Amino acid sequence: MPDSLITETEVAARVAELAAEIDADYAATDELILIGVLKGSFIFLADLARRLEVKHRVEFIAVTSYGESESIHSGAVRMLMDVRHDIEDCDVLVVEDIVDSGQTLEYLMRLLAARAPKSLHACTLLRKPDRLEVDVDVSYVGFDIPDVWVVGYGLDWAERFRTLPYIGQIEPQV
Ligand code: IMP
Ligand code: MG
Numbered sequence: 001m002p003d004s005l006i007t008e009t010e011v012a013a014r015v016a017e018l019a020a021e022i023d024a025d026y027a028a029t030d031e032l033i034l035i036g037v038l039k040g041s042f043i044f045l046a047d048l049a050r051r052l053e054v055k056h057r058v059e060f061i062a063v064t065s066y067g068e069s070e071s072i073h074s075g076a077v078r079m080l081m082d083v084r085h086d087i088e089d090c091d092v093l094v095v096e097d098i099v100d101s102g103q104t105l106e107y108l109m110r111l112l113a114a115r116a117p118k119s120l121h122a123c124t125l126l127r128k129p130d131r132l133e134v135d136v137d138v139s140y141v142g143f144d145i146p147d148v149w150v151v152g153y154g155l156d157w158a159e160r161f162r163t164l165p166y167i168g169q170i171e172p173q174v
Contacts, residue, residue, distance in 0.1 A: 098125065
């Protein structure tokens with residue numbers, strides 16, 4: 001099993017803090033639209049959403065930014081599945097598992113902004129500051145982590161380890 005980088009308890013505590021921050025910021029909002037980025041964000045989104053007191057709706061979007069080999073990053077992002085509802089005039093919060101180069105989130109924010117939401121912000125559980133290639137604004141960040149490959153709590157390595165309850169780190173080469 002992968003070595004632990006962030007324990008289950010630490011993740012749960014931080015998710016509760018993020019939910020409290022989001023609740024405070026959206027206290028005056030009628031309905032918040034959470035857009036989870038598949039697949040990686042599904043567990044984070046489930047835990048975060050259940051902690052939120054602000055009225056919200058859950059949507060999903062699927063994109064891909066990596067080729068067959070997970071370690072090769074082309075920078076190109078492709079839409080696999082769009083949200084089902086119009087977001088015009090809505091308060092939208094994109095929920096990501098991890099911001100690595102930032103290309104995926106930058107693409108998504110540009111795409112969603114073009115649909116004229118009332119507000120648009122991003123929340124990510126993890127971010128690798130050393131790997132950032134583009135300047136993308138993330139309003140809520142769970143943890144800044146070093147440049148290591150992380151798995152668990154929704155994140156995978158070639159589809160493995162997604163349902164590990166903690167955030168582990170692995171050597172992708174092994
Ligand atoms: P970006 O476009 O480079 O920011 O990459 C974002 C996507 O790459 C994330 O949503 C993940 O799906 C994937 N990714 C990047 N780093 C990791 C990692 O350490 N573990 C698992 N997935 C990762
Ligand atoms: Mg992802």
